[in-house]
Amino acid sequence: MQIPYTSTARPDTGLYNAKLGVWLFLASEVMLFGALFSTYVLLRVGAAVWPHGADILNVPLATVNTMILIGSSVTMVMSWASLMMGKFGRFRLYMGVTILLGFMFLGIKSVEYGAKFEHHLYPGNSTFLAIYFALTGLHGLHVIGGMIVNAYLWVTGSRMWKSDPQRFTNRVEVAGLYWHFVDLVWIFLFPLLYLL
């Protein structure tokens, strides 16, 4: 069976199906992270003392990582815009940079995790560390997931550009929606965990 409305918009919704599907998926993601954010709030307001994130975590590294993730969102949207302008070569460049920035983000995150483990700071040590590792760990898994999809679109998936360019452009757009959402989550994680 062929999936309908992959390239063109469905008349009643005005959207191609994948876009609506990804938005609904992102709505469920809001609730997944929302559950953990509300856990954070509950733990924090219920705690007798709550550490200042900057005393335990590395703010400069996290600031660099924030810039990297924001930068990757720009290159992601530029890869879609390149396809919209029919420039496949540009798409390859921007998507490649997006994947590279994803690796850089994970690299810095693993350096941060490594430094915590070196100091014997594990999730079991405190409520703060437990929610820190839970939130950033889940976020990191989302980054990895996004990178796998992006890598597919960058390499084998990009063959579709020749057979059905509109459908491929749409795929890149919805992969971008997910990637921007991952960036958006980090925008809240950074101040909550590191700065407050």
Place this chain on the structure above:
Amino acid sequence: MNEAHAEDIKKHVRAYIGVFVALALLTVLTVFVSYLDFSRGGHITIALLIAVVKAGLVASYFMHLISEKKLIYGALILTVLLFAALMFLTLSSHMDQRGI
């Protein structure tokens, strides 16, 4: 792609660069403010306010929410309400425990 369409996309690209600069500046601002001497409540308010502005920029421009179809707005309004309910339930359980 026709020329008018390509021109449209070029305008978008300029907006993306502008948003990137704004996001970078707001990131620097939020880190800078965190070193200033405010009350804890003040810090939380300012940091969350900046985060909301940044998230708004990402959602509006990178995720194209500024010009999206009604169905998506509908789904997102429902999501916001459910998210607010989740937060409210959690906080009310805390207040209940404290007898507030």
